[in-house]
Amino acid sequence: MIVLYMIVSGLIPNPSIFRSNLTADLVFPDLHSPLIKPAPCHQAESSALLQLKKRFAITKFASQSSLSYTKTNSWNSSSDCCSWLGVKCDEQTGHVIGLDISSSQIYGSIESNSTLFQLSQLEKLNLSDNHFNYSHIPSSFAHLSRLTHLDLSGSKFSGEIPEEISQLSNLLVLDLCCNYDALSPPTNLLHFKQQNLGNVVQNLTNLQVLSLGYVNMSSPIPSALTNLSSLEYLCLLSTGVYGEFPIGIFLLPNLEYLNVGANQGLSGYLPEFHSSIPLQFLTLRSAGFRRNLPGSIGNLTRLIYLDLGYNQFKGNLPSSLLNITQLSYLDVSGNKLHGKIPLSIFSLENLSYMDLRGNHLSGQLELGMFLWSFKMLSVLCLSYNNLSLIIKPSAFNASLAMNITTLFLASCSMNEFPEILKDQDQLEELDLSNNKIKGTLPSWIYRKENLWVL
Structure with missing residues (x-):
């Protein structure tokens, strides 16, 4: 079960908070068995990592997290690379299969000839919360064909997202969120060519996490998303998607987090929900939804966070809300709801935020x-x-x-x-x-x- 953390201080929650729990296994614990001597790191891969380190400067402003620190300080030629911070090796083969240098105060560009792409056995890669100097995401990521986890969030990548990402058919986690300049409003740095998201989704059929907040799309949401039966987390916050929202996304059997807020070109309505839907976090803020709130919303008994603010919802507040006993955050502001506040709402003892x-x-x-x-x-x-x-x-x-x-x-x-x-x-x-x-x-x-x- 995914543990849900929430931000209730802002009008739109920070998607990275919930997302970080889904991608937590990109941080690699020490799993070495005391009974088996692990194979040493391959010299070529150790050299590739040291060359990667040389390409970057270290500066505190490159990471936003207050907990950031320089993991690459432990990297040196006198020690086995499998012992370096952020590096995980296969104990039997010695190949580097995981690299987590998130929040490492790294500044510099990643080019298509980077030695990073020589780590052909990589399965998990986390480069989030650094500053890659507005470089484009290299198409060379396609060389890392074993990747199951790719996190490039909040790292100042810019430009067009390469189609070659769709070749990473083993991906379970793809996180490109929050590459923006923090102006008011934020300026999105990454973008998809029109229809490219559909091509990517069609090939990445095993996805569990798709986090694309603040990636410019300017296209309809591809209906192929409704076929991602393993999807647990979907964030399309402030992406410029438009048109009718595919109703089947609400009904995905494993979806726990859905955020399509701040997309004013969208339109849509809520379906009839059944009790097996596992949604815990739902925000449709400023996303053009309409019609009445269905009474079946009370079947979403696992909901903790519900933000439907600034849409065109009308009708009454459903009395069935009383069934969502875990609800902590409720925001239906800026709609066209009428009638009396149902007394059943006072049964929601866990509410900390109500708007x-x-x-x-x-x-x-x-x-x-x-x-x-x-x-x-x-x-x-x-x-x-x-x-x-x-x-x-x-x-x-x-x-x-x-x-x-x-x-x-x-x-x-x-x-x-x-x-x-x-x-x-x-x-x-x-x-x-x-x-x-x-x-x-x-x-x-x-x-x-x-x-x-x-």
């Missing part, structure tokens, strides 16, 4: 219900609906959620300042604008040391 703002939800609710029902709650956004929030002294003050950092209650027809917030010491952002509050601000609001937005 319902910018819909047409209506009804009268007590603010204390949210703070009492959701003990883990840190973010609550109800602004700009047709809600009427009432403030009552709560008999459950001792049991209120005490980790609230963000509370957006603009335009909620509130008549008084919520005294219930007096003991919320973690509060950082509070929006009570466009209400009907009269009188004087309570003195305790000035003692909120963490409050920076009011």
Whole structure:
């Protein structure tokens, strides 16, 4: 089972967090048996690695991770390359079968004649979180025909993704995510030729992880993706894909993570879900989805993270949400949902983030219900609906959620300042604008040391 980690501080989650758990086996443990003397590293492969090391400079700015360090410092001609950090060898043959130099503060280009491509027995290669100086991904990667794992994410590769990648028919993991310049908005550095993604997908039929966030595609999503029955992780975040979303992707039998957010040219709708669907993470934020939220969404009982914000969903919030008992993150903001908030939603005891703002939800609710029902709650956004929030002294003050950092209650027809917030010491952002509050601000609001937005 894949362990799901989430970022709840941003509007669009960082896909690399969940992805890193799927690709964790690109970091190689010491598996040497004390009973069998491993075969030594091949001299030609040791030399190839040392030549690779010479081509790069080491500089801290080349890696973004605060945990980065220079793995290649341990590489030298006086020791067996199988003992070097980031290098894994086959114990029987001595061939290098794994290379993980991720987050190694490497700066420089990789050319098609790089000695990296002499490591013909490589099965797992992780070059993520370095700075390869905007070099193109060499077509020579096709020479590494045994690769099952290829991670080039966040490493400042640029240009067109070579078709030769499709020749790596053994790939289980292909991660080209997050090669961008961090401007506002980010500038994507990699791109596929139109239709090339379809060609790649048709050949890589064993894929379990396909991570292409921030890769420019500017094409429809190929229907061939619906044939990848082993796929567990799919990220097409901010790729410029457009057209109707293939509904069969939702129904893939092993898919746990799906992110197609920030693709405003997409359109689509949610299918009828059945209980065997293993989705844990689903974000369709700003992706042009429409129609009602189906009641069968409650069959996604493994969901932990659900972001449907800024689409064209309408109708009611399904009461079947109560079945998703593990749900921690719920965002349906910026849609056209209407009707009352179903009381069943207050059964979701694990919610830490709930954003319902910018819909047409209506009804009268007590603010204390949210703070009492959701003990883990840190973010609550109800602004700009047709809600009427009432403030009552709560008999459950001792049991209120005490980790609230963000509370957006603009335009909620509130008549008084919520005294219930007096003991919320973690509060950082509070929006009570466009209400009907009269009188004087309570003195305790000035003692909120963490409050920076009011």
